[in-house]
Amino acid sequence: MERDYFRSFNLFSEDEIEEFLKFSEVRLISKNDYFIQEGELCKEVGLVKSGIFRSFYTSDEGKDMTYCFRFPNHMIASYSSFVSGCPSKESMQAITNAELIILKKDAVDELVQNSLNWTKFLKIIAEQEYLELETRFFQLQRDSAAQRYETLVKKHPDYIQNIPLQYLASYLGITQRHLSRIRKEISF
Structure with a gap:
């Protein structure tokens, strides 16, 4: 599954995909457990292999506000925390049992150093995140x-x-x- 996911971008050689897999680890997350919680630093990204996650924040009134779901074949990370090194403003919780392919930030940095294709991949992911955010904004407005x-x-x-x-x-x-x-x- 993860090989097909990366092949779908038409960027990577089989060796580059193998290198990713060498750096990655599989993590099982039980229903109701967290990938990351608000206030933590996000030092890894995940590819959802199976399961469903919700992203939410806590309002000033202490209420959970779900704003996003992540399904299989989607990347998951507290993106702003991952990029900035600041604490996460969101929590990501498994709402079913889930399996992730995890890559630590230092491994991402090493992949980027070794191949321009990983930089292109991260640009594509950032663009997809932006488009998803824009779509969500317009949905809520219109x-x-x-x-x-x-x-x-x-x-x-x-x-x-x-x-x-x-x-x-x-x-x-x-x-x-x-x-x-x-x-x-x-x-x-």
């Missing part, structure tokens, strides 16, 4: 909660049933009751 839910279901139909309602409602910015009404109205 789309109704029903439209946002429908988009999520269409993009990830195999995983949506595994996301607890309270996290879906938080992601959509609505109550669980409103989400239940939306789910009854929308049938796929």
